[in-house]
Amino acid sequence: MFVILAFLATAAAYPTSLSCDFACMGNYMPGSSFGYMGVANVGNETGTNCVVTTDIPSSGPMAGENYTVTVTSTTKLAQKVVASSGNFGSDGMVSNAGGKVMSQAHTWTAGDSSVTFRVLCGSSQEMWYADAMVGTTTTATTTTAVSGVPATAMIRAAAFVPLFALLGV
Secondary structure (H helix, E strand, O other): OHHHHHHHHHHOOOOOOOOOOHHHHOOOOOOOEEEEOOEEEOOOOOOOOOEEEEOOOOOOOEOOOEEEEEEEEEEEEEEEEEEOOOEOHHHOOEEEOOOOEEEEEEEEEOOOOOEEEEEEEEOOOOEEEEEEEEEOOEOOOOOOOEOOEOHHHHHHHHHHHHHHHHHOO
């Protein structure tokens, strides 16, 4: 009886309890060795078994803004999501869905550098890797106009200030 309970506890544990950060998750790709829960390899063709999408605009995430990273699968699977930058709230750069789900939204806050997401979806019989999503972080810019001087003129003038300084003008 104890052996069965221990096996069931282990089977429900991965990938959420897998102690693995962004660098570690880079070891798992379609077809790569997995070796936990009796699952020898990550599935060869991910397809719709583990899919990651985001609401990050095509221009890239804005540093400090929240975005939704959604992981879906065709069956209920546990999930582990890691990011190369930014954070998933108090969980830092790693988010776990907990129990098995077909879809889970994770709130991610953009950092000040580009981001790659790596995802594992799995259960006691299968493990899948989601393709990485990459976004380039952008920052807000503010232009201040001086009364009577167009902002574009200020930018042009500022660009030439070092040249004038070098010439002694």
